[in-house]
Amino acid sequence: MDKMDVMKYLDSTFSGFKAESVPSSAKFVSGKVRDIFTTEAGLVLSTTDRISAFDRILSTIPFKGEILNRLSLFWFENTGNIIPNHISEKITARTIAVKKCEVLPVEVVVRGYLTGSAWRDYQEGKAVSGIELPSGMKMNQRFDTPLLTPSTKAEQGEHDMPISSAEIVSTGLVEEGLWRKVEKTALELFEFGSDTLASRGLILVDTKYEFGLLGGELVIVDEMHTPDSSRIWYADTYPELFNAGGKQREIDKEYLRQWLIEEKNFMGKGEIPQIPDEVRLEVSNRYIQAFEQITGEEFIPESLSSEDEIKAIIAYLKT
Ligand SMILES: Nc1ncnc2c1ncn2[C@@H]1O[C@H](COP(=O)(O)OP(=O)(O)O)[C@@H](O)[C@H]1O
Numbered sequence: 203m204d205k206m207d208v209m210k211y212l213d214s215t216f217s218g219f220k221a222e223s224v225p226s227s228a229k230f231v232s233g234k235v236r237d238i239f240t241t242e243a244g245l246v247l248s249t250t251d252r253i254s255a256f257d258r259i260l261s262t263i264p265f266k267g268e269i270l271n272r273l274s275l276f277w278f279e280n281t282g283n284i285i286p287n288h289i290s291e292k293i294t295a296r297t298i299a300v301k302k303c304e305v306l307p308v309e310v311v312v313r314g315y316l317t318g319s320a321w322r323d324y325q326e327g328k329a330v331s332g333i334e335l336p337s338g339m340k341m342n343q344r345f346d347t348p349l350l351t352p353s354t355k356a357e358q359g360e361h362d363m364p365i366s367s368a369e370i371v372s373t374g375l376v377e378e379g380l381w382r383k384v385e386k387t388a389l390e391l392f393e394f395g396s397d398t399l400a401s402r403g404l405i406l407v408d409t410k411y412e413f414g415l416l417g418g419e420l421v422i423v424d425e426m427h428t429p430d431s432s433r434i435w436y437a438d439t440y441p442e443l444f445n446a447g448g449k450q451r452e453i454d455k456e457y458l459r460q461w462l463i464e465e466k467n468f469m470g471k472g473e474i475p476q477i478p479d480e481v482r483l484e485v486s487n488r489y490i491q492a493f494e495q496i497t498g499e500e501f502i503p504e505s506l507s508s509e510d511e512i513k514a515i516i517a518y519l520k521t
């Protein structure tokens with residue numbers, strides 16, 4: 203899809219359910235990105251086109267929801283041998299039925315490179331989620347082995363806080379045996395993700411997993427290795443940019459975050475700036491590029507109109 207084609211979709215993004223279109227019998231909550239219905243069988247997760255940064259909902263991006271959902275499905279399908287996932291069935295391009303799990307109260311972040319908040323902590327001489335790193339490391343340097351840097355799952359409107367594995371276990375947030383299994387699984391998933399992306403000329407820099415329990419069994423939930431939950435760089439330019447001490451070329455949400463900081467001096471506080479269409483287009487193109495580069499497939503949209511999407515979900519909820 204080229205830029206001109208995407209332009210036609212700027213006004214037909216799916217921003218989610220309005221309260222009046224939710225059937226009165228359905229239990230409904232709206233996350234930053236997903237609209238969630240509780241059914242007898244589980245949950246219906248609809249990935250809208252909403253985009254958030256700094257934990258604020260800012261705008262909608264053409265095809266974002268569909269791309270995130272299809273990418274997660276791609277990864278879940280390919281990691282079933284590592285861990286079972288929450289998927290029950292696909293309802294539409296953006297909407298899936300999942301098993302409702304008891305989500306562990308930690309976001310499991312795995313980092314392959316010293317960047318972002320880990321780099322900021324390191325520069326200030328702080329340990330990164332309780333891990334002391336060797337001195338003399340450079341910005342965006344690769345770790346010899348990936349690091350697990352969990353954070354607590356904050357309540358709505360709050361920011362997540364880093365927490366060490368030792369604290370997770372000592373405070374009883376997650377039972378020790380289970381936490382060891384989470385760590386091992388997260389590192390295995392990260393290795394698989396890194397290898398897969400490497401074969402596509404990309405670097406999985408860091409990512410966030412959410413795990414849950416279903417009948418006592420550990421399962422992976424939420425989303426996986428998407429541009430919303432991960433930092434992804436182009437591999438070909440990595441060495442040169444690293445040696446020059448410069449920023450990396452990324453294919454993730456960082457573009458919008460940088461635009462907000464540099465053009466609008468916005469870091470989450472105060473009034474939400476208007477996101478111009480040309481920026482929304484650029485962001486959409488990046489999601490499309492990410493889809494194509496990760497899956498190796500051309501992106502051919504399958505999204506329904508907002509009206510038909512709502513109809514399809516309501517029909518599903520009635521079955
Ligand atoms: N299988 C599942 N069972 C229960 N909760 C889930 C499952 N998968 C995802 N979730 C939860 O659904 C929410 C997804 O919506 P999202 O818009 O991403 O929310 P958030 O604003 O918290 O990021 C998250 O809170 C996530 O923990």
Ligand SMILES: [Mg+2]
Pocket residue numbers: 233235
């Ligand atoms: Mg989320």
